[in-house]
Amino acid sequence: MPKNASLLDGLRSELTPLENHLVDGYVDGRVNRREFLRHGSLLGLSMPFLGRVTLATGFGAASTAARANVQRGATLRVACFAPTVAVDPLYSGDEGGIAMLQQVGEFLCIDGPDLVLKPCLATSWKPNQDGTVWTFTLRKGVKFHSGGEMKADDVVATFDRLVDPKNASKALSVYKGILQKGATRKVDDYTVEFHLDVPNGNFPYLVSSDTYNAIILPASYAGDFEKLWDGTGPFKIDKYTPKVSASFVPNANYWGPKPLPARTEFTFFPDIQPAILAFQGGQVDIINALPAASGVALLNDPRVDIISIKSAAHQLVHMRCDMEPFKDPRVRRAVALCLDREKLVRGLMKGHAVIGNDSPFASVYPSTDPTVPQRKQDIAQAKELMKAAGMEKGFQVTLSGQQYLEIPVYVQLIQNWTKEIGIDLKLNLMDYRTYVGDALYGKSPWLDSVMGCLAWFHRGVPNVFLTGSLMSASQWNAAHFKNEQFDTLAKSYFAALDLEAQREVAGKISRFLLDESPMLYGYFYNHLTPVKKGVRGVQPTAMKQLFLQDAGKA
Template structure:
């Protein structure tokens, strides 16, 4: 299984762990539970959190207060099973909880599950549930409830986005309850990173009541830190603290008020004007300047695995020739693209799906750079005198598209821009004509994933559920299977290197840079952080 990055822990914690050669076995046997206990023992006492009031010290949480948050209105229904936009996800994460949370370093943090282990085959995973947890209406959490939640996600008729993460790994019927406190998942194939698929890394995987009927906006019941008290699709939502929350004395806030704003500029003005205290979805280009003056606002920044991908259809001209795809990749000035479209944040991309933030990312692959002479030579090799193609995208990627168009023009490649509304871009029949999967070239935003398999499997495996390039390569498929099954770091890095080199050579995807994420907030609140997946954990937030 995948474990926390022990090498990133403070040295005083590393010294208490087994030697490097035995760390993986130590963590696989404990499912991270022992490490969590170890870290809890080394960390400051949580007793200080209970000391609320105006006399609280610098490191002590103060009880009370209402946090005001700005965000765009969700374009999808507020349904944890099917929602896929950042605003809806942030809203239901205040109410519903996961078996496992992910911190800002993508480390696994026990929530409703306290431990997880796998058998020797890597196909059977057993999760132990936290005892004494109840939903906000008093219903007790048990294994049958967790099973029902995942059965719901795995039902093809439910149209959950979670199905993409479980594709080829877990199917309907693969979950069973073992008594009241254990849930057993039987996988279709070995998958050592499976805990990430039932964590916040699979954003629909929150645990809901057995009788959940899709009416979350009216009857949002969960085991999370807050209770939904009102929701208006036009104006916003209100939440109060959940007195039954399992992680007492959290939450420290009395409540959260969410206000919807029509666009990023309106959201920004509300933050600057003091109408809100933070944002769910801070846009780096807008909020980065706010944190430089030492005023009332602070901006937190974090690396991410979120990425905008230029997808090229390899099954029809002109991108059926590898040389043409390589020419496009060599036409990019990646640092300039990152500056123009990403506010200079994040890591440069190298046309494979292993972000530098991933532990298994290869480090020996030369960084692709702009080379106009090579662009000309590659097009000539493909028998093309001049290249012209249409790039399809939705409004959030306009800056990226315009910059791409300009850079490729300088290299002799003409790009016609085809902007669609987000509804149109992601609409249509997902199996045959939706623009984001079936146009010749397009730009797609991918939210940050905690493990590379969540990108590799849906995007570039043969027949992958979100394979917009229509790319297929048996050697890559084999390496992806081996990567997913491997439990040894060296073997994972070896297989990652194989996958990365294949993608770097064949270029079904062009990746200019990996995003950095930001979150702006007022200094009057403590504990608001940026997250690589844009999530926000408000359970520990308090007045400063």
């Protein structure tokens, strides 16, 4: 398709220098189409506008999603892990709680499976010149289930509630050092400004569905979410029985297209195997999330459609940098060199994952630097590092971990591989609540263990992985890794508004972490949602959310 110079020039005249630089990168080939759409959406450019730019450059228009051709009025039955604590926007952080919040609540914007941000309760957003202030325009005419219209006061109250240290919300791992109470400000009823502590080029992702706690609630919300389930979403609560089930019905006053299902029913399961049996027995139509290692029977079943979404989800292994035997980075690198990452992807994950390189910059991120050398298994080099660190005779250490998904098998593989360099690795696995404890230093087997493994869910940008687990002041820095040089690099990455600048800093961070190796990122696994043949329009996210308003049965 030929380039339309006059159309492109006309579109460029509407753009800021930052936005025009992105177009330059796309035209010159430094930024591919996927990266262009994703970063353009981050800067607040609409999909129709981005589509016109791709058309003008001669690369074809951006595609748009259409509703599935299904019958209205179906009852959709979902198997889901049970919420481990009371469902609450401040404190929910497990798979079941995340799915429940999203059934009734909505976000300012949605992070799609392609990492392209889509408007939801906000219709547009823009940064100032240095990314310290982001302005969001709100959708008009949105009603809460309780009847009031969603306006700027509700957005301000929602984020003040999330960032207030007194509330100790799960979202503090996202917003600490970025957004303070009082920094979300009303401009008028339909415009809100976020005044950030520091520049942040990825901020819209931090108020999107990526931050599962950030559903917009009425300003009058006083807690006890399970009493009212008040949100703006396409479904309203019908019945909720903790540890057993939940059901939802359409919201007749929904601002968007009316939901297609007449009813959705979630059955809670304590483990994946009974959920698989219920699916095979016809008791449910959908499993929210399927581990590849234990779901082989469904992955190979021609009666089942598998929705597979590439993600940055991972099982993070930490090594305490402030305690023996891992004080010396050479020992940590030796452990990292024991992992056979290709075997992890092919064997453990049945091909539904990609190799990790011991940094949170997964290949799914456009800002990841593809020129960083990939770490591979090298037992000979690992032994040399152990000898140089004075550990040639090996040592004994306990790896504690979460009993979840394929983690038990993953840590057993690490146990076997590290034997080759003289490490006697003992395993201590426990349920999520026991392992995480209070999620505070001194009160958590996870944060206090010398070596451990915990599941980290997907995010559309790596910011939360950096701020939450790797920076010196991180809330959940299980490795107790404290390095000023790393902190400076991370802050530079956050401040970069331009994709190419982000990629340059990401390369420096990745190389730095290969040298220090406080954490092992062995692989990043796909999110898998099995759906019964004939059920269409199901839209899962790698964050364990499940959008069902456009779903039905053919």
